[in-house]
Amino acid sequence: MILFLEQGLNGLQFGLMLFLLAAGLTLVFGIMDMINLAHGSLYMIGAYLAALILGSTGSFLLAVAGSLAGTAVLGMLLEISVLRRLYSRDHLSQVLATFALLLIANESMRILFGSQALTLNPPAVLSGPVELAPGFFYPAYRLLIIGVGLAVALLLYLLVSRTRIGMLVRAGASNREMALAMGVNVRALFTAVFGFGAALCALAGAMLGPLLAVEVGMGEGILILAFVVIVIGGIGSIRGALAGAVIVGVVDTLGRTLLPMSLRTVLPPTVAGNLGPSLASILIYVLMAAVLFWRPQGLFPARG
Amino acid sequence: MHRHMIRLALTLTFPLALTLALALPGAARVHAAERIRIGFLSTLSGPSAALGLDIRDGFALAMQQNGGKLGGLPAELVLGDDQQNADTGKQLVERLLKKERVDLVTGIVFTNVMLAVAPAVFEAQTFLISANSTPLQYSGEGCNPFFFSTSWQNDAVHEAAGRFASDKGYDRLVLIAPNYPAGKDAMNGFKRFFKGAVIDEIYTRLGQLDYAAELAQVRAAKPKAVYIFLPGGMGVNFIKQYHAAGLNRSTVLVGPGFSADEDVIKAVGEPMIGMFNTAQWAHDLDNAQNRRFVADFRRQYGRTPTMYASQGYDAALLIDGAVREVKGRIEDKAALRRALEAANFESVRGEFRFNVNHVPIQHYYLRQVVKGADGTLTNRLVSTVLAAHGDAYATACRMR
Numbered sequence: 001m002i003l004f005l006e007q008g009l010n011g012l013q014f015g016l017m018l019f020l021l022a023a024g025l026t027l028v029f030g031i032m033d034m035i036n037l038a039h040g041s042l043y044m045i046g047a048y049l050a051a052l053i054l055g056s057t058g059s060f061l062l063a064v065a066g067s068l069a070g071t072a073v074l075g076m077l078l079e080i081s082v083l084r085r086l087y088s089r090d091h092l093s094q095v096l097a098t099f100a101l102l103l104i105a106n107e108s109m110r111i112l113f114g115s116q117a118l119t120l121n122p123p124a125v126l127s128g129p130v131e132l133a134p135g136f137f138y139p140a141y142r143l144l145i146i147g148v149g150l151a152v153a154l155l156l157y158l159l160v161s162r163t164r165i166g167m168l169v170r171a172g173a174s175n176r177e178m179a180l181a182m183g184v185n186v187r188a189l190f191t192a193v194f195g196f197g198a199a200l201c202a203l204a205g206a207m208l209g210p211l212l213a214v215e216v217g218m219g220e221g222i223l224i225l226a227f228v229v230i231v232i233g234g235i236g237s238i239r240g241a242l243a244g245a246v247i248v249g250v251v252d253t254l255g256r257t258l259l260p261m262s263l264r265t266v267l268p269p270t271v272a273g274n275l276g277p278s279l280a281s282i283l284i285y286v287l288m289a290a291v292l293f294w295r296p297q298g299l300f301p302a303r304g
Numbered sequence: 305m306h307r308h309m310i311r312l313a314l315t316l317t318f319p320l321a322l323t324l325a326l327a328l329p330g331a332a333r334v335h336a337a338e339r340i341r342i343g344f345l346s347t348l349s350g351p352s353a354a355l356g357l358d359i360r361d362g363f364a365l366a367m368q369q370n371g372g373k374l375g376g377l378p379a380e381l382v383l384g385d386d387q388q389n390a391d392t393g394k395q396l397v398e399r400l401l402k403k404e405r406v407d408l409v410t411g412i413v414f415t416n417v418m419l420a421v422a423p424a425v426f427e428a429q430t431f432l433i434s435a436n437s438t439p440l441q442y443s444g445e446g447c448n449p450f451f452f453s454t455s456w457q458n459d460a461v462h463e464a465a466g467r468f469a470s471d472k473g474y475d476r477l478v479l480i481a482p483n484y485p486a487g488k489d490a491m492n493g494f495k496r497f498f499k500g501a502v503i504d505e506i507y508t509r510l511g512q513l514d515y516a517a518e519l520a521q522v523r524a525a526k527p528k529a530v531y532i533f534l535p536g537g538m539g540v541n542f543i544k545q546y547h548a549a550g551l552n553r554s555t556v557l558v559g560p561g562f563s564a565d566e567d568v569i570k571a572v573g574e575p576m577i578g579m580f581n582t583a584q585w586a587h588d589l590d591n592a593q594n595r596r597f598v599a600d601f602r603r604q605y606g607r608t609p610t611m612y613a614s615q616g617y618d619a620a621l622l623i624d625g626a627v628r629e630v631k632g633r634i635e636d637k638a639a640l641r642r643a644l645e646a647a648n649f650e651s652v653r654g655e656f657r658f659n660v661n662h663v664p665i666q667h668y669y670l671r672q673v674v675k676g677a678d679g680t681l682t683n684r685l686v687s688t689v690l691a692a693h694g695d696a697y698a699t700a701c702r703m704r
Contacts, residue, residue: 129550
């Protein structure tokens with residue numbers, strides 16, 4: 001029982017971090033119709049900034065704040081200088097151009113900081129476990145991640161559904177041409193959305209840095225998962241991104257434990273040990289294929 | 305939409321191939337008999353880069369102590385970074401053998417890379433001096449005259465750990481290893497010498513960094529001890545998360561030397577204190593060569609060497625001794641092979657001799673992480689676990 005509870009929390013924690021990446025990605029994709037492969041690079045840059053600021057100031061809070069602000073500014077500069085020119089191009093040009101950005105970001109980080117991973121440690125007070133129920137310990141830092149993820153989800157919900165800028169974002173996502181025709185200042189809106197997406201990336205990078213490793217190329221693997229999330233959730237939909245992210249997080253985490261465990265009851269342990277992890281890792285892609293088959297527009301489509 | 309995904313997948317794999325094609329620094333292509341070119345293919349980037357860098361630094365230190373020479377020949381290292389990826393390694397080794405025309409290949413850290421590149425090296429009749437990975441594929445029936453190991457058979461360090469865990473009376477154990485050939489070698493080795501019950505064996509993805517799911521499984525299984533074979537960045541993250549989850553309060557963590565070496569200790573810090581681990585070498589092993597190696601390594605690089613560094617150092621010394629013995633005539637493969645087999649050099653682990661399968665017969669020690677007199681954390685030699693230990697596969701080797 002405790003195993004399921006703990007795995008559920010782990011899945012939620014992973015899912016919420018995926019949500020931070022997927023939220024920015026789905027907005028950029030949904031509103032600007034732009035495929036941005038460099039989204040993962042912003043996540044990497046956020047993590048590097050956090051590691052650097054933590055290294056020089058020693059304050060985790062300052063590191064997260066600095067990384068958020070720095071990455072948001074960088075994202076906006078990127079939008080104004082490069083990405084803006086790509087909106088009118090077809091998707092292949094966008095993929096090629098943003099892929100070039102990804103390579104440039106990776107190599108710049110390698111040149112600046114070397115190819116060894118930087119360490120980013122969580123604050124000392126959060127490095128131990130918390131006893132949630134008698135005999136059930138859970139890492140304090142992962143609880144913080146869950147809290148931050150939920151807070152951001154709530155904030156985003158309020159922002160999108162209750163504010164004027166949120167209304168513009170929703171209008172853009174559901175019918176871009178009409179929003180343009182109604183005189184929405186899309187240039188400024190796009191830049192703001194992009195900067196906001198970059199800040200969410202940086203938050204994910206800074207929060208996950210202590211659990212993973214701050215290294216060149218850290219953004220690629222998680223970017224693929226973020227794309228899976230927005231395909232499952234429906235492009236342009238924040239609600240879809242949240243649902244998709246939590247589903248992917250939980251399926252991935254539970255699959256990694258339960259599949260090998262259940263396989264072991266019918267197969268010898270060496271075969272189960274081989275088969276289980278491989279099956280578990282394709283599970284989320286099977287899920288994505290199923291969603292594409294039965295609901296190609298995603299679980300919560302933004303466009304009517 | 306799914307078309308985007310396919311494009312995405314394609315575009316993500318394409319550049320990888322591209323970056324590795326550029327990863328190898330172009331070096332002068334002169335191939336003269338008066339010099340020796342070493343193809344150093346290793347894991348030099350990513351979370352496990354520390355391993356390859358330590359082998360390289362150990363190797364380079366031996367060259368430097370020799371005035372840049374190996375066996376009297378001016379030596380040159382041609383570096384290649386396999387990024388812990390078998391396909392990358394395969395492409396790089398083709399380049400090292402065909403374009404750079406290296407005389408020897410060394411430096412490989414991970415067994416998935418080793419298994420991918422070794423056939424090409426053997427095919428080219430080039431000596432492959434492994435300073436780390438030594439899989440069963442080249443230790444038993446598949447032993448090869450061109451393969452030499454200055455480390456250990458993949459199972460052996462874990463056999464020592466299995467013996468130690470049995471002696472300690474850890475009768476209920478969970479084993480964790482990456483799902484790749486050396487991970488399975490490790491578990492087999494451990495189980496060969498462990499007498500208690502293995503209640504669970506968990507295989508993770510190679511290079512996995514988040515172990516939340518596995519830690520929950522360990523907690524549910526309630527073992528007396530956990531044995532991990534998670535080299536490099538994997539081990540660093542696992543041990544940190546193990547302590548963050550509070551598992552250290554109920555369960556003992558045991559590992560091979562790789563999971564508690566100086567690189568891991570430096571990255572993890574205090575939680576490492578007290579951890580037992582097994583290795584074929586220790587930095588406080590008492591012999592003249594080792595004292596010189598450790599002192600010079602610390603002076604040169606400002607850190608304490610790891611097992612990996614000692615293995616890289618010994619690889620350079622082995623080549624040095626053999627090339628000197630053939631008086632620099634490295635084209636005479638038969639003579640060079642005999643010279644390598646003789647292993648005429650002073651190893652940092654004391655006496656050094658090869659088994660029939662070109663893998664060392666050696667002692668395996670127990671080490672423990674302690675706080676040194678100066679307050680820094682480091683390993684201390686405790687006792688000998690297995691003396692003059694060969695490996696389980698050598699008897700099956702009929703060396704041609």
